[in-house]
Structure formats: C-alpha cells, structure tokens
Amino acid sequence: MREFPLPSSTRVLTVANQKGGVGKTTTTVNLAAALAKQGARVLVIDLDPQGNASTALGVEHRGDQPSVYDALVHDEPMVEVVQQSPEFDTLFCVPATIHLAGAEIELVPLVAREQRLRGSLDRYLAESDAAGSGYHYVFIDCPPSLGLLTINAFVAAREVLIPIQCEYYALEGLSQLLNNITLIERHLNPTLAVSTILLTMYDGRTRLAYQVAEDVRSHFPEQTLSAVIPRSVRISEAPSYGQTVISFDPQSPGSISYLEAAAEIAERGVQRGH
Ligand code: ADP
Numbered sequence: 001m002r003e004f005p006l007p008s009s010t011r012v013l014t015v016a017n018q019k020g021g022v023g024k025t026t027t028t029v030n031l032a033a034a035l036a037k038q039g040a041r042v043l044v045i046d047l048d049p050q051g052n053a054s055t056a057l058g059v060e061h062r063g064d065q066p067s068v069y070d071a072l073v074h075d076e077p078m079v080e081v082v083q084q085s086p087e088f089d090t091l092f093c094v095p096a097t098i099h100l101a102g103a104e105i106e107l108v109p110l111v112a113r114e115q116r117l118r119g120s121l122d123r124y125l126a127e128s129d130a131a132g133s134g135y136h137y138v139f140i141d142c143p144p145s146l147g148l149l150t151i152n153a154f155v156a157a158r159e160v161l162i163p164i165q166c167e168y169y170a171l172e173g174l175s176q177l178l179n180n181i182t183l184i185e186r187h188l189n190p191t192l193a194v195s196t197i198l199l200t201m202y203d204g205r206t207r208l209a210y211q212v213a214e215d216v217r218s219h220f221p222e223q224t225l226s227a228v229i230p231r232s233v234r235i236s237e238a239p240s241y242g243q244t245v246i247s248f249d250p251q252s253p254g255s256i257s258y259l260e261a262a263a264e265i266a267e268r269g270v271q272r273g274h
C-alpha cells in the first residue's frame with residue numbers, strides 16, 4: 001500500500017447528491033476509514049437523520065445519545081458530541097440520531113441558520129488544532145435532499161464530493177445539484193468547489209455502466225477520479241457488522257478500490273496546495 005501524503009491544513013469535504021441510494025454514506029465511511037488506516041486523523045459528521053454513517057462506523061446513535069442535532073440546534077460544543085470509531089484510533093464521528101429529522105424545521109427561525117454547522121465545526125477544528133490533535137480530513141455525509149441540512153454542509157465545507165451511481169438515470173438531477181452549489185458559492189460560501197466525482201456501483205459487465213462512466217469523465221475530466229468503485233456484496237454487507245469494508249474485508253476488491261480512491265484524493269489535494 002502506498003503512503004498517502006497528509007494535507008497541511010484540514011480539508012472539509014461534503015459528500016452530496018440529492019438522490020438516495022447512490023453511495024453517499026458508503027463512500028463517506030469507506031474513504032474516511034481508508035484515510036484513517038493510512039494514518040490521517042479523520043472526522044465524519046453524520047448529517048442524515050437515518051444515521052447510517054454512524055451505524056457503519058460502529059458508533060452509538062440511540063435517541064438519547066448526544067449528537068449533531070445538539071450541536072446544530074442547541075449550540076452544544078462539538079467536542080461534547082464526537083465519538084471515536086472502534087475501527088481506527090484516528091477515526092472519529094459526530095453521530096446523527098432521529099432528533100435530526102426535526103432539525104430542517106427547527107433551524108428555520110434560528111439566527112444564521114445556514115451557518116450553524118460551519119460555526120460549530122470551525123470552533124471545534126480550532127480547539128483541536130490548539131490541543132495538538134488537529135484533523136486532516138472532515139467528511140460530511142448528507143441526507144438525500146437539498147434542504148437546510150445539506151445547505152449547512154455546503155457552507156461548512158470547502159470541497160464537494162459527488163458520488164455517481166453508474167446507472168441509467170445517473171446524470172439526471174446533477175445539473176440541479178450543480179446549480180445549487182453555484183448559488184451557495186455566490187451567496188454563502190465563495191470558497192466552495194466540486195473537487196471530486198467518484199463513480200460507484202460500477203458493473204464492468206454492462207455496456208451501460210461503461211457509457212455512464214465515459215459520459216461523466218467527458219463532462220468532468222478534472223474532477224472524476226480514475227479509481228472506480230465496483231458493485232460488491234462485501235461493501236453492502238459490512239455495515240450490518242458495524243464496520244466499513246476497509247476493516248471488514250481488507251483484501252476485497254471493494255476495499256482496495258476505496259483505498260485507491262482515497263490515495264488519489266490525498267495526492268490531488270497536495271498537488272492543489274492543500
Ligand atoms: P446513499 O447514502 O446515497 O443513500 P448508500 O451508501 O446508503 O447510499 O448506498 C445505498 C445502498 O447500496 C446500501 O444498501 C449500500 O450498502 C449499497 N451499496 C453502496 N455501494 C455499493 C457497492 N459499491 N456495491 C454494492 N452495494 C453498494
């Protein structure tokens with residue numbers, strides 16, 4: 001396994017696509033685990049009320065557990081709600097509980113409702129840096145919608161990572177997502193950019209998957225990673241063991257492809273001066 005270069009300051013990536021089931025959560029937890037395995041300090045913020053990222057990282061997220069909801073809505077410091085994943089010493093998670101389902105509405109009357117996550121995360125990152133335990137990467141796992149939670153994720157991040165499922169409707173909805181990102185960039189977060197596109201659930205036996213991949217690459221030659229995530233039963237089984245495929249089955253093609261994608265993200269980031 002090749003060494004991954006570490007960024008000189010924290011990279012914050014939002015994993016977004018308003019379609020459900022395209023591999024956002026799977027991509028978030030496996031890239032985070034791959035980078036942590038290679039020695040990076042990584043934080044995953046679970047911003048989906050379903051809490052799938054928390055489950056996959058083996059982190060408690062029952063209703064009574066302190067969670068991202070408390071940080072967003074009640075100004076609870078993020079340090080109070082973060083948990084270490086049992087998977088790697090350098091992998092941490094801010095879990096989501098079912099309370100987050102109400103946050104889309106509870107956030108509406110709050111001051112700076114689009115900046116809540118950014119404020120909370122920036123304070124926590126500054127404290128962690130000062131304590132000598134700064135993070136190299138933060139990944140934010142978004143719900144399948146373009147509501148206030150996703151807007152908070154776009155405002156908190158510098159980079160957007162879009163997973164695209166290699167199927168027929170893959171590109172449908174993408175222009176809406178890109179328009180929303182442009183609006184956020186114009187009005188709320190001028191430093192936001194789509195840095196990375198990852199093709200997921202690739203089935204090499206079908207001509208369709210190949211065509212979708214070619215199509216995405218021709219539209220986004222700079223952003224699309226060379227690594228492609230295959231459709232793999234091991235990837236989909238891992239969460240039921242509270243694990244990522246990186247530790248559940250390290251030698252499987254799914255694990256190796258996520259490690260390759262993580263290496264590319266690390267290397268491209270350093271080339272771009274992160
Ligand atoms: P999203 O977060 O976008 O809704 P998920 O990451 O939860 O999508 O993935 C949707 C479903 O597809 C899950 O059951 C997941 O286990 C499965 N899945 C994701 N990636 C793969 C893959 N590469 N191969 C097989 N199944 C996958």
Ligand code: MG
Pocket residue numbers: 024025026048052142
């Ligand atoms: Mg998800």
